[in-house]
Amino acid sequence: MPFLSVRELSVRIGKIELIDRISLDIEKGQILGVVGESGSGKSLTAMAIMGLLPLIGGRISHGSVTLDGTDLVTLPEAEFRALRGRRIALITQNPMTSLDPMLQVGAQIDQVARLHLGLGAEAAKARSIDLLQQLRIPNAALVYLQYPHQMSGGMKQRIVIAMALAGDPDLIIADEPTTALDVTIQAQIIQILVDLVRERGLALLLITHDMGVVAQACDQVVVLYAGRVAESNAVHAIFAQPAHPYTRSLIACITRAGQAAGSLTGIPGLVPSAASYAAGCRFHTRCAMAQAICSDAAPALQAHGPGRVSCHFPQGAPHG
Numbered sequence: 001m002p003f004l005s006v007r008e009l010s011v012r013i014g015k016i017e018l019i020d021r022i023s024l025d026i027e028k029g030q031i032l033g034v035v036g037e038s039g040s041g042k043s044l045t046a047m048a049i050m051g052l053l054p055l056i057g058g059r060i061s062h063g064s065v066t067l068d069g070t071d072l073v074t075l076p077e078a079e080f081r082a083l084r085g086r087r088i089a090l091i092t093q094n095p096m097t098s099l100d101p102m103l104q105v106g107a108q109i110d111q112v113a114r115l116h117l118g119l120g121a122e123a124a125k126a127r128s129i130d131l132l133q134q135l136r137i138p139n140a141a142l143v144y145l146q147y148p149h150q151m152s153g154g155m156k157q158r159i160v161i162a163m164a165l166a167g168d169p170d171l172i173i174a175d176e177p178t179t180a181l182d183v184t185i186q187a188q189i190i191q192i193l194v195d196l197v198r199e200r201g202l203a204l205l206l207i208t209h210d211m212g213v214v215a216q217a218c219d220q221v222v223v224l225y226a227g228r229v230a231e232s233n234a235v236h237a238i239f240a241q242p243a244h245p246y247t248r249s250l251i252a253c254i255t256r257a258g259q260a261a262g263s264l265t266g267i268p269g270l271v272p273s274a275a276s277y278a279a280g281c282r283f284h285t286r287c288a289m290a291q292a293i294c295s296d297a298a299p300a301l302q303a304h305g306p307g308r309v310s311c312h313f314p315q316g317a318p319h320g
Helices: 042-050 077-083 105-117 121-134 153-165 183-200 211-217 235-240 245-252 292-296
Strands: 004-013 016-026 031-035 058-067 088-091 171-175 203-208 220-225 228-234 302-304 307-309
Touching: 004 042, 016 031, 016 042, 016 058, 016 203, 016 220, 016 228, 031 042, 031 183, 031 211, 042 058, 042 088, 042 171, 042 203, 088 153, 105 121, 105 153, 121 153, 153 183, 171 183, 183 203, 183 211, 203 211, 211 235, 220 235, 220 245, 228 235, 228 245, 235 245
Parallel strands: 031 203, 031 220, 088 171, 171 203
Antiparallel strands: 004 016, 004 058, 220 228, 228 307, 302 307
8 A cells, every 4th residue: 555545535515526536645764746736625635634624614535645554534623733843843834934934944844843742842853853854954953043034935945844853754745835936946945855855765746837947846747727636647658658638738837947038938827716617527617628428527547558548539548
């Protein structure tokens, strides 16, 4: 069984189903990218795995989430609370929502190790400084004493990563961890995450809207659209022969070196609201390949070569 296994996951808020039967797997030492535009269900999937849906009035209405053989859906909240930060850690897209402006960053990292690993004050401090050094932060002992407002965005994101690592987790969920950063710092943060996975054997679920980040970092990818899986496959296969029109559109949006100003490619239209999902393929109103069946019948998620795709007219011949 995969280290993390999500099977046929559906999520509701009130009477509205925002996620419809999503499945994904992650092994230790692997980076899985979950990609899609805003409104695709990426962050809701992360919240479901973390057991945080009640905070927004949501619930898992169908399916299972299993971590190393433990059923997280039925796990009592007290046990889940002990698991968060210890076995599963979350890196958010805005570090200022994760950092207390009134506390030195070292104390905030220490709290995680003291709570989840039972370390004393001095041992926790030594561990925190060591983590800062591992994250390539110069003058780590000095940074340990600083407050968030004294730091750049890239430095604050490194602090959030150190907090995620402080409990020695097996799985990290990184929800758009580079959104607020400039391109150079984005690449550095992504490389840090990749190195951590390779060196520590962690499992990493990397949520992003950027196929360029997927190409840089991930082993496998799940493409979400309007709460459903559009396509899933190994990254090299996705880029070599994307089967779903939405996947091809996302890849076309990647900014390339030497690209002329004003020549960026976009996807016409918007992701539909969950309250107004129509019958059929949810991408059909934005798809240049759509035919009558696409507006009438929802395509099933089926095997297509080494991957899976939900499209009536997938591109490319299946291959083994």
